[in-house]
Amino acid sequence: MERNLEQFDLRSTCVDLLKNIWVILLAVIAAYFGVTGFYQLQYVPEYTSTATLAVTMRGNNGGAYSSLSTTTEMASVFSEVFQSDALRSKIAQEMGVDSIEGEISISLISETNLMVLQVTSNTPRNAYEIILSALNNYDTVSDYLFSNASLDTVSAPNVPYGPSNLMNVSRVRKIGMLAAGAVVAAAIIILSFLRFTVKKKKLASKMLDGRILGCVPYTRKYHTLGELLRRSKKKKGLLITSVTLGIPFIESIKRIATSIERHLRRKNEKVLLVTSTEENEGKSSLAANLALAMAEKGLSVILVDGDLKKPALHKLFHHYHSKSTSVSDCVQKGTALQEALVPVGENLSILYQYEGIANSSAVLSHPGFGEMVQLCKSMADIVILDSTPMDVAADAEILAQYADAAVVAVRQDWAEVGVINDVADAIRQSKVDFVGYVLNAFHQDYPWQTGSSYGYHGYYGQYEHLRKAAEE
Numbered sequence: 001m002e003r004n005l006e007q008f009d010l011r012s013t014c015v016d017l018l019k020n021i022w023v024i025l026l027a028v029i030a031a032y033f034g035v036t037g038f039y040q041l042q043y044v045p046e047y048t049s050t051a052t053l054a055v056t057m058r059g060n061n062g063g064a065y066s067s068l069s070t071t072t073e074m075a076s077v078f079s080e081v082f083q084s085d086a087l088r089s090k091i092a093q094e095m096g097v098d099s100i101e102g103e104i105s106i107s108l109i110s111e112t113n114l115m116v117l118q119v120t121s122n123t124p125r126n127a128y129e130i131i132l133s134a135l136n137n138y139d140t141v142s143d144y145l146f147s148n149a150s151l152d153t154v155s156a157p158n159v160p161y162g163p164s165n166l167m168n169v170s171r172v173r174k175i176g177m178l179a180a181g182a183v184v185a186a187a188i189i190i191l192s193f194l195r196f197t198v199k200k201k202k203l204a205s206k207m208l209d210g211r212i213l214g215c216v217p218y219t220r221k222y223h224t225l226g227e228l229l230r231r232s233k234k235k236k237g238l239l240i241t242s243v244t245l246g247i248p249f250i251e252s253i254k255r256i257a258t259s260i261e262r263h264l265r266r267k268n269e270k271v272l273l274v275t276s277t278e279e280n281e282g283k284s285s286l287a288a289n290l291a292l293a294m295a296e297k298g299l300s301v302i303l304v305d306g307d308l309k310k311p312a313l314h315k316l317f318h319h320y321h322s323k324s325t326s327v328s329d330c331v332q333k334g335t336a337l338q339e340a341l342v343p344v345g346e347n348l349s350i351l352y353q354y355e356g357i358a359n360s361s362a363v364l365s366h367p368g369f370g371e372m373v374q375l376c377k378s379m380a381d382i383v384i385l386d387s388t389p390m391d392v393a394a395d396a397e398i399l400a401q402y403a404d405a406a407v408v409a410v411r412q413d414w415a416e417v418g419v420i421n422d423v424a425d426a427i428r429q430s431k432v433d434f435v436g437y438v439l440n441a442f443h444q445d446y447p448w449q450t451g452s453s454y455g456y457h458g459y460y461g462q463y464e465h466l467r468k469a470a471e472e
Helices: 010-019 022-042 068-082 085-093 124-142 171-193 202-209 224-230 247-266 285-297 329-330 360-364 367-379 396-399 417-429 461-471
Strands: 047-057 102-108 112-122 147-153 213-218 271-276 301-305 343-344 347-351 382-386 405-411 433-442
Touching: 010 022, 010 360, 022 171, 047 124, 047 367, 068 124, 085 124, 102 124, 124 147, 147 382, 171 301, 202 213, 202 433, 213 247, 247 285, 247 405, 247 433, 271 285, 271 367, 271 396, 271 417, 285 301, 285 347, 285 382, 285 405, 285 433, 301 367, 329 367, 360 367, 360 396, 367 382, 405 417, 417 433
Parallel strands: 213 433, 271 382, 271 405, 301 347, 301 382, 405 433
Antiparallel strands: 047 112, 047 147, 102 112, 343 347
């Protein structure tokens, strides 16, 4: 699928910019020090001493030339005099050096008989000494050219107090910092756009190779700063049994559960595998909520934590009993299934795994695991297996051997579309009925829309008041 502007998502782009704000700040800081360092390394201060001179006729008591054109011609001659090698040699000889380190320039003030003599050198003292020597010795050279004109000093030179080539480094810094930040921000925006993930709900059907079973709206676990600060280390589960969850979230889960249950009943299937492409896509929460929704409809459901590497169901249901029987105990120690099942409500039982194990593949491949799944099938209407993400470990493919059907959780702007479709293909190749995808934790397409769709910052829209009433 080719990239087009339709795939651009403002929310995802803003999230990427916020996540990488530190990169932008580093670029800005680097630009600041880069400009400063370059300035300090390359900048050589220059000092300029200036004198204002008047072109006069000798014997005319300081009278100016009557003709400005003649004055201009004389200024040109004096300019050649001050820049001549003969005068530079005289100055060097007077200063006791081999050659002078400085530039001598002279310019005519328009429409006057005045000229400005400037000497620029690497130190204030050099500039001042050179211009004094030039004024003292220019006539020794000019007398060879003409003797009827002279220069009178109108404004005597002074020792320069500061460099004459100061650069506005502050302005350059600001421009450099702004440019660096803009370039990095633009790169982040481009990379965000080029990242081929499912960013919009309306594009999912075009991008994913399979049926879209439904969309679960995004919800925050903590709605206030106080809740965030008081949060415990225990994982807070987003379960449809919670009175604080919004109606859109609960209804979306129930619709998806109904669709899956009808599909399983129509095809006479009982074991459902719930997986995802990558970690943190919400597949454990999805499996738990599907089990709760089906149990509410009166179906007998057994939920099995098949993610033995990173089990999460006991955290979602806040069942922290490390001494209780777990999935690995049933398989490796032969513990009776009835002792391990933990009832949750009337129609739901859960088989927890409390600790992650390294040899998870060996446990899942053990004949005892298959026997346990068969026993669960005989005890319940539907068995839901919470699996390891397909792209993380081979455990999901092993679990697929015991499943009749499978669904894949797809989180907004998370996994690459190509990898997601590869997961679906792998499920089909394992001879498991691929039911479809569940879009999980999706914001509305445009953050400023509210009410009719599940929105950013809580997604509740018009149902927010119901959640607040339930909390009260």
